[in-house]
Amino acid sequence: MSQLEEVHGLVLSVRRHRERDYLVKLFTREYGKLMFFVRGTKNPNNKLKPAIQPFTQATYIADIREQGLSFIRDVKLVSPFSSIQQDIFQNAYGTYILQLADAALEDKQVDVNVFEQLVRGLEAIDEGLDAEVIMNIFEIRFLSQFGVMPELRGCVICGTTEGAFDYSSLHHGLLCPKHYFEDERRYHASPKAIHFIRLFSVISFDKIKSISITDETKKEIRAVIDQLYDEMVGIKLKSRRFIDSMKQWENMLKPSPDKKE
CATH class of the missing domain: 1.20.1440.120 (Recombination protein O, C-terminal domain)
Structure with a gap:
């Protein structure tokens, strides 16, 4: 069972999964630490790509799963720590x-x-x-x-x-x-x-x-x-x-x- 909702998160770590996908660990305000699966961000124009870089906080539209990996579906209010x-x-x-x-x-x-x-x-x-x-x-x-x-x-x-x-x-x-x-x-x-x-x-x-x-x-x-x-x-x-x-x-x-x- 899952639910789609907004979560405020800070990227803790990112690692590539196979050729095109990523596993992203977020520390979220609402759920604590969760591992998220992000599909198909190889395209540099993919809007999720800036939001899963290290030292980034954002509001994520996420499919939160009680068991296994959760999924990031969309993102808004991306705020990188650029320096x-x-x-x-x-x-x-x-x-x-x-x-x-x-x-x-x-x-x-x-x-x-x-x-x-x-x-x-x-x-x-x-x-x-x-x-x-x-x-x-x-x-x-x-x-x-x-x-x-x-x-x-x-x-x-x-x-x-x-x-x-x-x-x-x-x-x-x-x-x-x-x-x-x-x-x-x-x-x-x-x-x-x-x-x-x-x-x-x-x-x-x-x-x-x-x-x-x-x-x-x-x-x-x-x-x-x-x-x-x-x-x-x-x-x-x-x-x-x-x-x-x-x-x-x-x-x-x-x-x-x-x-x-």
């Missing part, structure tokens, strides 16, 4: 964000909040905001989807929310300096990195007008996030490995502007 599609660096970060979302969410798991965040985050990258920082924000947010979000609001021992903090795996959250002794194996992370990670967990994309973080602090943030993911999530996506390798030649192609915090 991400054309820029290799933005593309790399955007690809990882979408693959992380795919890994964090079950198929058909409806989450309007995550859908809206993904759209806002990709819009921010497309508008030229720092893609690496946007990626870090999603990495922290998706800890909740993986079911392992630590306590980042304040010290897990006394509850204080002001001052410097470090992260404790033992207590699955932050420690203030008065309680560092509670975990001798705490991360010994940069207080500045912890500050930004706390901020990433709560800030709204709509409130981000500019991003200014030094390369040194970005490295410190990266180190903490890597520890969190290694300990609690345990996945290493190919797109992340590509970003790691990209860092080795990025500065050769794209000079980094001086940044201040």
Whole structure:
């Protein structure tokens, strides 16, 4: 049994099926992640072709099936993230964000909040905001989807929310300096990195007008996030490995502007 209806979707991945057809995974606002079959888009003038490209959102006229693949029949209001599609660096970060979302969410798991965040985050990258920082924000947010979000609001021992903090795996959250002794194996992370990670967990994309973080602090943030993911999530996506390798030649192609915090 099926029904034809409009769904608002964001393209997560596309792969060719035989010679002329495609399998397109959409994250939809209404149904969560679904795999769609798209027939006969070899013709470059096919109106569906622009709507199934990576980094595209649209309103799809779809035949939703409870079992098996659903089908995209028509499309309207196609909105590509053009800058991400054309820029290799933005593309790399955007690809990882979408693959992380795919890994964090079950198929058909409806989450309007995550859908809206993904759209806002990709819009921010497309508008030229720092893609690496946007990626870090999603990495922290998706800890909740993986079911392992630590306590980042304040010290897990006394509850204080002001001052410097470090992260404790033992207590699955932050420690203030008065309680560092509670975990001798705490991360010994940069207080500045912890500050930004706390901020990433709560800030709204709509409130981000500019991003200014030094390369040194970005490295410190990266180190903490890597520890969190290694300990609690345990996945290493190919797109992340590509970003790691990209860092080795990025500065050769794209000079980094001086940044201040």
